[in-house]
Amino acid sequence: MSIEVTAVRKTFGDFVAVDGVTFAVRDGSLTALLGPSGSGKSTLLRLIAGLEAPDAGRVVIGGADRTDTPARNRDVGFVFQHYAPFKHMTVRDNVGFGLRIRKVPRDRIRARVAELLELVHLEGYADRYPSQLSGGQRQRMALARALAVEPRVLLLDEPFGALDATVRKELRAWLRRLHDEVHVTTIFVTHDQEEAMEVAEQIVVMNEGRIEQIGTPRDVYERPASEFVMGFVGPVTRVGDAAVRPHDLDVRTTPAAGAVEAMIERVVHLGFEVRLELVTGDGLPISAQITRQAAEELELRNGQIVYVRPNRLLRAVA
Amino acid sequence: MLLPLSAVAVRSMDGGLSGFWQAVSGPEARSALELTFLISLIVVAINALAGTLIAWVLVRDRFRGMGTVNAVIDLPFALPTIVAGLTLLALYGPRSPVRIDVSYARVGVAMALLFVTLPFVVRAVQPVLMELDRDMEDAAVSLGASGRQVFARIVLPNILPAILSGIALAFARAIGEFGSVVLISGNLPFKTEVASVFIFGRIESDNVTAAAAVSVVLLVASLLMLAAIGAAARWGGRHEL
Numbered sequence: 001m002s003i004e005v006t007a008v009r010k011t012f013g014d015f016v017a018v019d020g021v022t023f024a025v026r027d028g029s030l031t032a033l034l035g036p037s038g039s040g041k042s043t044l045l046r047l048i049a050g051l052e053a054p055d056a057g058r059v060v061i062g063g064a065d066r067t068d069t070p071a072r073n074r075d076v077g078f079v080f081q082h083y084a085p086f087k088h089m090t091v092r093d094n095v096g097f098g099l100r101i102r103k104v105p106r107d108r109i110r111a112r113v114a115e116l117l118e119l120v121h122l123e124g125y126a127d128r129y130p131s132q133l134s135g136g137q138r139q140r141m142a143l144a145r146a147l148a149v150e151p152r153v154l155l156l157d158e159p160f161g162a163l164d165a166t167v168r169k170e171l172r173a174w175l176r177r178l179h180d181e182v183h184v185t186t187i188f189v190t191h192d193q194e195e196a197m198e199v200a201e202q203i204v205v206m207n208e209g210r211i212e213q214i215g216t217p218r219d220v221y222e223r224p225a226s227e228f229v230m231g232f233v234g235p236v237t238r239v240g241d242a243a244v245r246p247h248d249l250d251v252r253t254t255p256a257a258g259a260v261e262a263m264i265e266r267v268v269h270l271g272f273e274v275r276l277e278l279v280t281g282d283g284l285p286i287s288a289q290i291t292r293q294a295a296e297e298l299e300l301r302n303g304q305i306v307y308v309r310p311n312r313l314l315r316a317v318a
Numbered sequence: 319m320l321l322p323l324s325a326v327a328v329r330s331m332d333g334g335l336s337g338f339w340q341a342v343s344g345p346e347a348r349s350a351l352e353l354t355f356l357i358s359l360i361v362v363a364i365n366a367l368a369g370t371l372i373a374w375v376l377v378r379d380r381f382r383g384m385g386t387v388n389a390v391i392d393l394p395f396a397l398p399t400i401v402a403g404l405t406l407l408a409l410y411g412p413r414s415p416v417r418i419d420v421s422y423a424r425v426g427v428a429m430a431l432l433f434v435t436l437p438f439v440v441r442a443v444q445p446v447l448m449e450l451d452r453d454m455e456d457a458a459v460s461l462g463a464s465g466r467q468v469f470a471r472i473v474l475p476n477i478l479p480a481i482l483s484g485i486a487l488a489f490a491r492a493i494g495e496f497g498s499v500v501l502i503s504g505n506l507p508f509k510t511e512v513a514s515v516f517i518f519g520r521i522e523s524d525n526v527t528a529a530a531a532v533s534v535v536l537l538v539a540s541l542l543m544l545a546a547i548g549a550a551a552r553w554g555g556r557h558e559l
Contacts, residue, residue: 072460082453087558101458142457
């Protein structure tokens with residue numbers, strides 16, 4: 001189902017968590033709410049779920065105004081940051097909870113739970129308790145629990161936040177595939193731009209309770225709408241007045257039109273890439289990222305003078 | 319710890335096993351023990367409910383004077399029990415300013431025990447409730463649970479071990495309570511005389527064996543409660559993440 005959020009505002013005392021936010025996601029899409037902590041993204045997610053009531057604005061899900069619908073009647077699947085497992089219940093009872101509340105017959109619950117555990121690769125864990133699961137397994141259980149009631153939309157709050165780096169990477173790809181399989185409209189919150197780019201079709205960048213930009217991963221990376229987005233979604237370096245991504249710099253050893261002269265302070269080998277820490281005659285730092293091959297061809301070393309020229313400028317669109 | 323306890327146990331056996339049995343099954347001793355256990359059960363049941371409710375309000379609500387209320391809960395812990403007894407007698411005795419006279423009645427005994435055992439369940443449940451993951455409740459709500467269902471299926475199972483542990487502590491305290499009861503109960507045999515007062519009376523009339531025998535019954539009950547508290551704690555922690 002589509003989700004439309006219109007002029008939503010939420011304050012906690014003097015703190016404005018969400019400050020007049022409007023955006024829409026279409027049916028079946030996968031959207032990331034990206035922003036630093038305290039930017040209001042989690043609050044916005046809770047407002048959509050009905051776990052918080054907005055001070056102003058409307059929340060429309062599947063064409064129906066749900067602003068005044070209590071959370072328990074919104075049919076929204078919610079996966080909490082720390083998964084909120086019902087620790088006194090087995091995995092089976094956790095996943096079947098929503099169905100038991102809906103008084104679904106016992107045998108149907110059993111069948112549906114088995115189906116979901118297969119979907120999240122937790123077959124064989126049905127009789128375990130959450131305390132006997134790893135972080136990644138708890139997260140998948142929470143996902144199965146949310147999906148069990150066939151929600152209209154699925155909301156995930158920092159779904160990978162509490163996991164270690166390798167598990168995170170695996171789960172990202174897995175979530176992406178799961179979405180292709182289940183096809184429920186999904187919004188997830190993250191503060192990790194790489195995660196947002198890798199998983200989402202659409203990114204909503206938030207800062208200080210407001211939306212900075214809505215666009216595809218490529219849009220927000222290549223055509224950031226503000227200085228904030230520019231800096232938040234990727235590295236930025238300045239060459240003269242121009243802001244540029246470090247990998248969008250041409251580095252050569254001979255002068256060229258429009259190129260800035262700089263000295264190499266440090267060559268940092270990052271595997272397939274090489275980062276150059278440069279400094280101009282005015283003492284301004286520039287950071288450039290080039291391929292290992294290019295670096296080898298140029299035979300770069302510390303103290304060498306090079307000429308850098310942006311091949312693609314970043315400009316705030318707005 | 320164990321020395322005085324075993325001394326009492328040995329003393330209770332002065333007249334052999336049959337002497338022990340005779341002492342505890344004598345009509346007055348039996349009546350006192352039955353009254354003690356019955357009233358303690360009732361009192362603890364009431365305080366399990368009231369204590370859970372108070373703990374809930376203290377953890378989940380914000381209101382003016384909450385700090386004071388929170389502090390006052392512990393008063394029965396700090397107050398010398400005989401002072402509590404005197405206060406109760408002044409408030410609910412023959413010259414009650416609120417015209418409620420429960421002195422020399424079983425209700426009076428119950429009121430005294432309710433007063434002294436109130437903090438146990440509150441203080442057992444409060445920290446567990448504070449630690450309870452609120453997201454669990456939100457998760458249940460988002461899955462369609464009503465407020466009542468959230469309480470019955472999520473909150474209660476998680477605080478039940480703490481409630482039981484509080485109940486056990488309160489019960490152990492109630493069966494041995496002396497100071498707060500002795501004044502208001504009037505100590506009428508077969509009516510308001512509780513076990514502890516019975517023991518005191520036997521000592522006064524130099525029947526040490528009978529006193530020790532009834533003491534042993536209370537002692538065993540207390541030890542059972544202690545075991546129950548341990549079991550409740552283990553049970554409560556069995557699924558900790």
